[in-house]
Amino acid sequence: MKFTYLFLLLAFFNFSQAQNAKITGKLVSETNEAVSYASISIKSPKKSTISDDKGNFEITGLTAGNYTVYFSAMGFTVQEKNVYLQEDQNLELTIVLQENMNTLQTVEITGRKEKSYRNTKSFIGAKTEIALKDLPQAVSYATKELIADQGSIRVGEVVKNFSGVSQFSFYDDITIRGFRINGGSNTQLLNGMRTSTGFWKQPLANYLERVEVLKGPSSALFGNASPGGVLNRVTKKPLDQAANSVSFSTGSFNTLRALADFTGPLTEDKSLLYRLNLGYENANSFRDLQFDKNIVIAPSLSFLPSDKTSVNFDLIYSGSKSILDRGQSTYEDNLYSTKTSNSLNSTNDYLNEETYIVTTSLNHKFTDRLSFSASYIRTGYNEDLVEHRGANKYASAGDGSLIPTAIEMQVFMRKRKRYIDNLSTFFKYEAKTGALKHNLIAGFDYAQEQVPVGGSQLTASGYRNAANTGFIASYNPANKANYLLDAKGNPVPNVAHFDLSNPSSSQQLKDMSKYFYVARPVDPTYYSLYGVYVQDHITFGRLQALIGVRYDEYTDKANYKKATEEKVKQHSFLPRVGLTYTVNPNINVYGTYVQGYNPQTASTLANPNAGGPFDPLESNMVEFGGKSSWFKDKLFVTVALFKIEQKNTLYNANDTANPDLMRPIGKEESKGIEIDLNGNITRNWSISAAYTYNDVHITESSIPEEIGRQKPNTPKQSGNIWTRYNFLDGALKDFGIAAGSNFATTRTMSQTNEQTLPGYTLFNAALYYNINKFKIQLNANNILNKTYWVGGYDYIRLFPGAPSNWLLTLGYSF
Missing domain, CATH: 2.60.40.10 (Immunoglobulins)
Structure with missing residues (x-):
């Protein structure tokens, strides 16, 4: 034994x-x-x-x-x-x-494994993957690591890291180099494909690999687009190694958030990869009555049957329940007269939204030189809205004067849907002619957007008629006998005025059956466009040239689904020329010239009372700059000098009979300098910083007083810095600290030149503790509790920023 x-x-x-x-x-x-x-x-x-x-x-x-x-x-x-x-x-x-x-992807298929604030390559600037240092155009971006470190969950929170980008309002609504784009403008991109959001709410960012902005007109690449630039959201793609994480957050404004990210191979040979991002949020706000309940389900599959073929599938489903916030109102010409928390809503209000975005893509290499790519994306959006909102003016007294402490109110009840389709196909061919290397692309794009029949809105507004059987849209003291008057001789509103001196009394539950309504359909719209383009990326020693031209044809069905339906067509040739020169392995300099356009038809304006028809927006940009890497390529710096011109921009006509009426002005000009810095100074010291000087104003107008006016909600100077340091040794080993600041100077507002918004500087900070697979993170924002506004139309519609707030996050990776 x-x-x-x-x-x-x-x-x-x-x-x-x-x-x-x-x-x-x-x-x-x-x-x-x-x-x-x-x-x-x-x-x-x-x-x-x-x-x-x-x-x-x-x-x-x-x-x-x-x-x-x-x-x-x-x-x-x-x-x-x-x-x-x-x-x-x-x-x-x-x-x-x-x-x-040769491994540069034609379509973004597999996920990025790097874990830093720096991104080295992009698909947005050349239709296929290109090194950012070789792209003759400025790109600002934020990686998922920077987004996570800042505790951000919305794209609007992320864009403060970009030079030349600022919020126009607190919706999905920003300016790039002074030119406005928003979620309803059908020019935003997801993975380089045209899509849209509901405008009212900022897209969530938990399923995003990065957010990036290609500066300047990009119509030669994507068709009609804003002259300031395009915003592209890049989704997280599957990895060929298992990587899973979950996190839970709680903080100010009764915030509760749970996020999960799972990825890895589904087969032993790694020919099928998956990724699943999940998100849940239940949070209130510093704004009265406001809340957000969101759920996100975002699966992604990558099928790699061989080294020549790949197929991608992505789905993003977002369900949102909230209240639509139309902003803060103050006493006339008194910015600090009301609390930034005051909203005009009633407890009855709600906004329910559903969005799905489905993307499929195919990439096939016929030979080492010839490949083909095709991508299709479909977006569906559904809106169900009830809101008490201001009528964008102060209440009227019986003598026609305004009551500076009361806002005239209206009620909207609306349901509508929206669908967007985008197909992008192109061939890529690599060739040599003598000493020249060519990367040729020839492609075809098709896109369409439809607001179908069936959308409708009930509106209650104005003042009650003398018989108390209906309402009149606006009050005219010259016809006082036509209105129902109270004991003081003031017209009786259809919807009670909002009392700024006693907001809680105006925010209570309302008996909405007592209002008089008028019904109108949400006009159905339909547009389509197609574009054909060729592009050549030429390399000759240290010199690179990116040359392209695109033909675009845009078709709008005016009076869609009506007896008077007719097609309105616009077309455009769009050139693009860019040069990049490599001074040494760490420094590239570049110059570029691009043109852009954007139709201004019924479909794009989505406002039947705007007037028109209007000529399309036409723009061009000249940009020069340099791109440099430091600290052994760990830190990347871009400096850009630019000048953009645009004509036919629409401004409000300030017509009291039709407040939605628009008018075109002659020309606008945007010029300035931008600096972006992203990456690592040392292995444990990360930084992201940006600075902008942007002079953007009207240069030609039929109204002389407008010439020289700064474009709305665009600061002349703005900037930010965020830096994180991780301790590797000693008593603070496994700890990390971060601090940041962002600022903006004075801005004018969109409805008035007399009222302005003051500049501001905010300070933020964070603490991190990582041990084994656990992470604890505490973010503190607006530490000094600065009162500020991100934008505004006028003193009746202001968009305040959040006061001091904090967020605690617990995470686990496995």
């Missing part, structure tokens, strides 16, 4: 010794830079790992024998190495991976 025990003990000892060998090492690039988050694997026995942020890796628990080790990283050629291990051996390897530009 003792012999048997001894035999088993020796066998166990030998077995444990036999599996004590390991392979360790480091992955570097040809420039001796660490290759982070690369995949290292052995097929038999099946073992795998990924390199850390220094490029180091380790595979343990191996027996003596021969192995083939595979090394792969995005942007590098897959490498394999045959090794022999002896018992107890620690085999150390240094693997140099060769960059493979």
